[in-house]
Amino acid sequence: TQLLEQSPQFLSIQEGENLTVYCNSSSVFSSLQWYRQEPGEGPVLLVTVVTGGEVKKLKRLTFQFGDARKDSSLHITAAQPGDTGLYLCAGDPVLGGTYKYIFGTGTRLKVLA
Amino acid sequence: DTGVSQDPRHKITKRGQNVTFRCDPISEHNRLYWYRQTLGQGPEFLTYFQNEAQLEKSRLLSDRFSAERPKGSFSTLEIQRTEQGDSAMYLCASSLAGGPQHFGDGTRLSIL
Numbered sequence A: 001t002q003l004l005e006q007s008p009q010f011l012s013i014q015e016g017e018n019l020t021v022y023c024n025s026s027s028v029f030s031s032l033q034w035y036r037q038e039p040g041e042g043p044v045l046l047v048t049v050v051t052g053g054e055v056k057k058l059k060r061l062t063f064q065f066g067d068a069r070k071d072s073s074l075h076i077t078a079a080q081p082g083d084t085g086l087y088l089c090a091g092d093p094v095l096g097g098t099y100k101y102i103f104g105t106g107t108r109l110k111v112l113a
Numbered sequence B: 001d002t003g004v005s006q007d008p009r010h011k012i013t014k015r016g017q018n019v020t021f022r023c024d025p026i027s028e029h030n031r032l033y034w035y036r037q038t039l040g041q042g043p044e045f046l047t048y049f050q051n052e053a054q055l056e057k058s059r060l061l062s063d064r065f066s067a068e069r070p071k072g073s074f075s076t077l078e079i080q081r082t083e084q085g086d087s088a089m090y091l092c093a094s095s096l097a098g099g100p101q102h103f104g105d106g107t108r109l110s111i112l
Helices: none
Strands: A005-007 A010-014 A019-024 A029-037 A044-049 A055-058 A061-065 A071-076 A085-093 A107-112 B005-007 B010-013 B019-024 B031-037 B044-050 B053-057 B065-068 B075-079 B088-095 B107-111
Touching: A005 A085, A010 A019, A019 A107, A029 A071, A044 A055, A044 A061, A071 A085, B005 B088, B010 B019, B019 B088, B019 B107, B031 B075, B044 B065, B075 B088
Parallel strands: A010 A107, B010 B107
Antiparallel strands: A005 A019, A019 A071, A029 A044, A029 A085, A055 A061, A061 A071, A085 A107, B005 B019, B019 B075, B031 B044, B031 B088, B044 B053, B065 B075, B088 B107
């Protein structure tokens, strides 16, 4: 069972456009992380959101954690070709019992010059 | 750069052979994690250590897989009698307890 669904799976946009990536779950997370991964490399941590309703900004990237801590979004303003990559949300669901850090299904973004 | 280091970056081997990968975490991190990632998918959790203790193993980690972290610093992941389905990127990450994970660039395993 996939606990973290991301949408869209693929996104191809022109430079300068805005976009939003969603990360949804039926489970509550104590925190969520967003990563970007480029081919042949490991995921690079972008941000951690912890508090329900929290908004964090990283230059042109805005991250939001849902009030119920079950979902998150990533908004990119004026996308640039350097934003191209695989965006992953991840976290440890508050299920109790065993530890299981899970990743979302991923959103592959391509920004065309 | 004192990030997470993995070795080798690429490994090509014949089916049935054993392979071992090494991960050197960020030095002050007490937690170390192993993941497997196949093309087009997000990483899947395999196992994690707190110091030298292996605290959790995924059901994905069959009995052909074994991981160790003997001194609570570097870790090794061994796959015995490799199969075609083992072809993947194997990622290592480290963190402080309760902190975010930082990833290495992975070892890409190809089984011929």
